Amino acid sequence: MSNSLLELRDVWVSYPDKEIKKRNLLSIFRARSKKFWALKGLNFDVKQGEVLGVIGRNGSGKSTLLKLLSGLIAQDKGEFILRGQRPILLTLGAGFQPELLGIQNIYLNGLLLGYNRAEIEAKLDEIIEFSELGEFIYKPVRTYSSGMKSRLGFATAITLEPQILLLDEILGVGDVAFRAKCEAKIKEKIKGNQTVIIVTHSDSMLRSMCNRAVWIHAGEQMAFGDATSVAAEYSAFMKRRS
Amino acid sequence: MFIFRKLLMDIRSRKDLIYYYAIYDLKSNTARTFFGFLWWIIDPIIYMGMFYLLVQVILGRGGPNYGIFLFVALIPLKWTISTLVEGTSAITSKASILQQIYVPKIAFVVISVLKNLFKFLIGLVALVVFLIIYRVSFSTYMLEIIGVIICNFLFLLSLTTLAAHFGVYFRDLKNIMQYICRAMYYLSPVMFSMESLSPGIKLWLYLNPLTVFITSYRNVLLNHQHAEWIGLGILTLISVILLYLGLKLLFKYDKEYAKVV
Numbered sequence: 001m002s003n004s005l006l007e008l009r010d011v012w013v014s015y016p017d018k019e020i021k022k023r024n025l026l027s028i029f030r031a032r033s034k035k036f037w038a039l040k041g042l043n044f045d046v047k048q049g050e051v052l053g054v055i056g057r058n059g060s061g062k063s064t065l066l067k068l069l070s071g072l073i074a075q076d077k078g079e080f081i082l083r084g085q086r087p088i089l090l091t092l093g094a095g096f097q098p099e100l101l102g103i104q105n106i107y108l109n110g111l112l113l114g115y116n117r118a119e120i121e122a123k124l125d126e127i128i129e130f131s132e133l134g135e136f137i138y139k140p141v142r143t144y145s146s147g148m149k150s151r152l153g154f155a156t157a158i159t160l161e162p163q164i165l166l167l168d169e170i171l172g173v174g175d176v177a178f179r180a181k182c183e184a185k186i187k188e189k190i191k192g193n194q195t196v197i198i199v200t201h202s203d204s205m206l207r208s209m210c211n212r213a214v215w216i217h218a219g220e221q222m223a224f225g226d227a228t229s230v231a232a233e234y235s236a237f238m239k240r241r242s
Numbered sequence: 243m244f245i246f247r248k249l250l251m252d253i254r255s256r257k258d259l260i261y262y263y264a265i266y267d268l269k270s271n272t273a274r275t276f277f278g279f280l281w282w283i284i285d286p287i288i289y290m291g292m293f294y295l296l297v298q299v300i301l302g303r304g305g306p307n308y309g310i311f312l313f314v315a316l317i318p319l320k321w322t323i324s325t326l327v328e329g330t331s332a333i334t335s336k337a338s339i340l341q342q343i344y345v346p347k348i349a350f351v352v353i354s355v356l357k358n359l360f361k362f363l364i365g366l367v368a369l370v371v372f373l374i375i376y377r378v379s380f381s382t383y384m385l386e387i388i389g390v391i392i393c394n395f396l397f398l399l400s401l402t403t404l405a406a407h408f409g410v411y412f413r414d415l416k417n418i419m420q421y422i423c424r425a426m427y428y429l430s431p432v433m434f435s436m437e438s439l440s441p442g443i444k445l446w447l448y449l450n451p452l453t454v455f456i457t458s459y460r461n462v463l464l465n466h467q468h469a470e471w472i473g474l475g476i477l478t479l480i481s482v483i484l485l486y487l488g489l490k491l492l493f494k495y496d497k498e499y500a501k502v503v
Contacts (some may be wrong), residue, residue, distance in 0.1 A: 014503065015501050016502060022387075067341075067500060070343070070344055071344035071497070071499055072340065072341065072342075072343075072344050072497065072500040073497045073498070073500050074497035074498075086344060088343075089342060089343070091342045094339055094343050095336075095338065095339040095340065095342075095343065097266060097267075097270045098270075099269075099270035099274065100266055100269065100270050100273070104266055104269075107262055107266075108262060108263065108266055111256075111258055111259035111262055111263065112259065112263075112343050112345055113343055114343075114344075114345075116258045117258040117262070140273070151399035163303060221440065229485035
């Protein structure tokens with residue numbers, strides 16, 4: 001599978017099973033005892049230009065998987081092979097500082113995402129235009145409405161063109177018109193050979209947007225393959241449960 | 243040696259981030275204040291003024307030139323304390339970013355240290371003004387201060403790296419650090435001079451790294467003497483070892499912090 005951008009081979013991820021509040025001086029030195037396994041042996045890959053869906057119920061390990069894919073955490077066991085850039089989670093304004101101007105926050109957000117100053121500068125006009133913030137870009141972010149903040153965050157992340165885009169559920173971005181614009185932009189990216197990983201709990205989203213899908217349940221991989229067949233398995237499973 | 247090369251590589255690859263983040267952080271701290279950037283000058287002056295009032299005016303201690311004697315120690319002391327206390331939360335205070343975007347954690351440590359270095363340099367400007375007011379004559383010994391500052395910086399960087407790591411797993415460290423700093427303050431010759439002490443106590447005080455730094459600052463700025471290079475050399479050696487250990491921890495746990503913050 002040389003054409004896959006990203007590959008997981010029997011990946012296990014654990015969290016220390018102890019509330020941080022209860023940690024005492026001894027536990028720093030004591031070997032870590034209990035572990036909670038959030039992901040248990042995942043095997044799948046993502047190819048250039050495809051849209052991969054990750055489906056599962058709440059608490060199934062989707063967020064952990066997102067963290068793993070975006071490089072926030074590392075696996076305990078198994079292999080996580082990445083060919084090319086690290087996938088970027090489309091966050092809405094992570095690290096925005098309310099006291100700073102919109103335009104300064106574009107730089108800050110872009111730099112945090114791993115781009116350098118020149119790359120951000122090249123895209124600056126496009127970001128401002130897409131965000132539809134107009135003159136507000138020169139005002140502190142604390143004066144923004146929550147919709148404006150999300151718009152700025154979305155515009156920054158999507159315009160900087162990550163090689164692999166991670167999407168968490170349906171984004172609550174601004175008003176109806178702007179949401180449609182975002183969806184159109186994502187669809188345009190998908191058509192333009194953009195690699196996307198979408199995390200969702202809706203099987204209809206799998207059917208409509210994804211090529212292939214992974215279904216995880218309680219940290220275990222239940223199915224991996226063609227999106228429509230995974231969606232069918234998943235919805236059948238959910239019906240049996242309810 | 244690999245660890246130190248990785249440190250330089252990480253800093254170089256994120257130099258834009260470190261530079262802008264540090265500047266923006268300083269900016270957003272003063273964004274809504276009336277004096278804005280002037281606070282970095284006002285702050286050390288008020289700080290020094292308070293001590294002057296307490297010791298010289300109210301207690302009537304110290305004698306002539308006590309003010310400048312005090313100020314030369316207070317500015318680096320304040321730098322040390324604020325770097326170390328802030329350092330304990332260098333990673334934890336960035337929890338929301340840590341949970342969403344991957345950034346090498348060393349970047350946050352460097353940002354925290356550089357921010358405080360900047361404030362110190364501003365304080366140094368205030369100090370120069372006071373040196374002029376007190377008519378301290380210039381000597382070439384004063385140039386040695388650059389070396390002293392570099393040693394002091396390295397010392398703070400190494401301790402901050404460790405403090406940032408342990409601050410994640412042991413939140414009480416921030417409180418404890420304030421007491422450690424206070425102890426280091428009272429047990430160093432900030433308010434008194436080393437000459438007034440018995441040799442026995444003197445030796446004990448040298449166990450406190452601040453003693454070496456403060457005596458060195460005073461030597462080069464006020465006494466027309468060399469800095470205590472032997473002491474500084476030992477501290478630099480210790481700093482390099484601590485930095486090595488701190489970086490090792492920080493790189494090893496780089497992807498663990500997001501699980502626990």
